[in-house]
Amino acid sequence: MVSTIIAKANGKDKVIDFRDYLNLANTDEYAMMHGIGGEKHARVSVIKVVICDYTHGTGENSKTVNANISPTTVAKLLEVCKRNIGTVVLPNDMAPLVEQRVHQSDMKKIANMQFGVLRQVIKFCKSIQNAAQAKKMPGLDVIAGSLVAMLEKEKTAVLEPTQVQNGGFFTYPAHCDITHVQDRVHASKQGPDGYAPVQRLTISHQTYRQDGSLSRYPWYINVTNGMAKVRVSDIGATSFDPSSLKDTEEAFINVSEDDMYRCMVRVERYIDAWEKLNCLPLIKEGLARRQSEVESYRNQQKEGL
Structure with missing residues (x-):
């Protein structure tokens, strides 16, 4: 049949x-x-x-x-x-991917800066506390100048241009x-x-x-x-x-x-x-x-x- x-x-x-x-x-x-x-x-x-x-x-x-x-x-x-x-293969230097990596890098620098600021403020507060206990309290101008100097270091790191490595490729199923x-x-x-x-x-x-x-x-x-x-x-x-x-x-x-x-x-x-x-x-x-x-x-x- x-x-x-x-x-x-x-x-x-x-x-x-x-x-x-x-x-x-x-x-x-x-x-x-x-x-x-x-x-x-x-x-x-x-x-x-x-x-x-x-x-x-x-x-x-x-x-x-x-x-x-x-x-x-x-x-x-x-x-x-x-x-x-x-498998899908994409070059790393595609404009949307480069933009995304730059954005992620900037967000990482900002996060690092925020953590750095926190670390510097805690360190500075401990220094003031120790100075007060030793009765060697510095003047306000010294305190303000020291704090500004510490925070400027963190600010400078964020303002540096972001460098993203191009070339190569990545894959996904x-x-x-x-x-x-x-x-x-x-x-x-x-x-x-x-x-x-x-x-x-x-x-x-x-x-x-x-x-x-x-x-x-x-x-x-x-x-x-x-x-x-x-x-x-x-x-x-x-x-x-x-x-x-x-x-x-x-x-x-x-x-x-x-x-x-x-x-x-x-x-x-x-x-x-x-x-x-x-x-x-x-x-x-x-x-x-x-x-x-x-x-x-x-x-x-x-x-x-």
Whole structure:
């Protein structure tokens, strides 16, 4: 039997795969290329995410859940994967970095001055105290002159120009986190009781664990399938009542950076190949039909004259 699986990744007693459920737009909507769903459009074009959980065994003891993501979501997740590759290298002589180091150096000099002033004042007060006890108290002019001389030394250190060494570089790991949450209700499959199938999906990337350590499996994918009552807004948009959610089945999997990157690259490249293979003929046919309509309209205008 032909498989629609584009890419998959294995976890401990779990598997996730990404499947081809792409659909062409109608010829009259050729510029969309992908179907967007609804009564007046072609069937929605998606990539199906399937998680199989064998934690409690195979067969009837296993769980399989699925959710759909758009081609655009695939592109967004791939961008996050790319931003988590390698190490960022920055030269030390970048203007903002030089300015920051100068500022930090100035703040350090001010802090040193404040501590120096405190130290000098304490030293001076002890000298006066000792002189008073020895009944050899100097005059006010001597006291003031000595204090000024001490504080001038601290002031001079702050006024000296700040020298910052440039050149070289520093590095830091490239990290980017994301949380993608979506709810979908298949209103077209609504039953007589008002309930319809529901998909809840969470895809997140968390670089660090709660204890502050670097995560080896930073990608978290959770899917919940169930039934819920359909709600229709005044403008016809469909959603579901979360409080009515029932018959749920849930599964999750943690995926490594390498596995997620590999899967997203394969899915993105498949979508690109699919568009080249299927959308180019669609666009060609759509443009031809559009040109035919334009010419027909022009002929009608001429006949009207």
